[in-house]
Amino acid sequence: TGGPDAGSGGGGTDDLIVGFSQVGAESGWRTANTISIQGSFKAADIELKFSDAQGKQENQIKAIRSYIQQGVDVIAFSPVVESGWDTVLGEAKAAGIPVVLTDRSVDSTDDTLYESFLGSDFILEGEKAGDWVNTEFADATDVKVVELQGTTGAAPANDRAEGFRNKVTDPKFDIVATQTGDFTRAGGKQVMEAFLKANPKIDLVYAHNDDMGLGAIEAIEAAGLVPGKDIKIVTVDAVKDGMTALAAGKINFIVECSPLLGDQLVDIAKKVAAGETVEKRIVTEETTFDQEQAKAALPDRKY
Numbered sequence: 001t002g003g004p005d006a007g008s009g010g011g012g013t014d015d016l017i018v019g020f021s022q023v024g025a026e027s028g029w030r031t032a033n034t035i036s037i038q039g040s041f042k043a044a045d046i047e048l049k050f051s052d053a054q055g056k057q058e059n060q061i062k063a064i065r066s067y068i069q070q071g072v073d074v075i076a077f078s079p080v081v082e083s084g085w086d087t088v089l090g091e092a093k094a095a096g097i098p099v100v101l102t103d104r105s106v107d108s109t110d111d112t113l114y115e116s117f118l119g120s121d122f123i124l125e126g127e128k129a130g131d132w133v134n135t136e137f138a139d140a141t142d143v144k145v146v147e148l149q150g151t152t153g154a155a156p157a158n159d160r161a162e163g164f165r166n167k168v169t170d171p172k173f174d175i176v177a178t179q180t181g182d183f184t185r186a187g188g189k190q191v192m193e194a195f196l197k198a199n200p201k202i203d204l205v206y207a208h209n210d211d212m213g214l215g216a217i218e219a220i221e222a223a224g225l226v227p228g229k230d231i232k233i234v235t236v237d238a239v240k241d242g243m244t245a246l247a248a249g250k251i252n253f254i255v256e257c258s259p260l261l262g263d264q265l266v267d268i269a270k271k272v273a274a275g276e277t278v279e280k281r282i283v284t285e286e287t288t289f290d291q292e293q294a295k296a297a298l299p300d301r302k303y
């Protein structure tokens with residue numbers, strides 16, 4: 001009893017237990033992210049306790065408290081919104097359980113509350129979308145823009161909005177409407193229907209993810225307009241359905257946001273459990289796609 005293999009926790013990967021709280025299942029990106037994380041931990045033969053919060057912060061807080069009670073070795077999660085985590089992360093710290101952030105971050109000023117944040121630079125993603133807009137509309141004089149924002153309060157929504165506005169500064173661009181579609185296809189469709197009713201002229205849709213862009217396509221077509229031509233669309237993620245629409249000419253540009261964080265999370269969890277220091281911030285590598293690049297990339301896309 002009590003030997004190194006007696007489930008002492010952190011004694012080695014074979015008895016390592018990690019608790020993960022996932023945002024939900026709101027988009028194609030999220031599904032791919034879940035598959036990546038579950039697949040990587042299975043391949044590493046590390047026990048992963050996994051919970052889906054259905055997009056509710058209180059469910060994530062409950063899950064984290066449960067992992068603390070269970071005495072897992074590492075807690076990892078993707079915070080659905082940026083704020084409101086200091087108390088529960090303080091409880092994990094008091095219990096001596098290290099925390100790793102993936103995908104989205106928190107706005108806690110106390111960065112001892114987590115060991116590492118692995119995820120994309122969402123401001124850069126917004127800036128990449130803005131750069132494309134400036135090029136695409138270089139010769140235009142009066143561009144009416146509508147924005148489908150991600151989940152209110154979520155880091156990708158806040159930062160993709162900020163990054164876009166860092167770049168799209170010429171007064172010829174007029175963001176006539178902006179509203180959250182909650183990162184879902186249904187949300188994007190519903191909000192775009194309202195935008196179309198309220199705005200006689202729309203030249204561009206900036207959607208914070210592919211799923212809302214795909215919903216906007218349905219609304220645009222239902223209004224008898226041609227997406228990608230009458231109304232141009234730029235989105236973020238580059239999941240298979242988005243890339244298919246891009247290759248078909250219904251979307252004009254996609255900024256990639258990689259959901260494949262599983263292997264890196266396994267590596268961080270093992271190091272953290274072993275008491276090794278890890279990089280505080282690990283930025284995901286990702287690119288952008290135009291319509292031609294999407295056609296070429298589609299056959300090899302894993303998600």
Ligand code: GZL
Binds near residue numbers: 030183211257
């Ligand atoms: C981004 C991730 C976002 C995706 C959406 O890293 O948090 O949440 O862009 C997903 O598709 O719903």
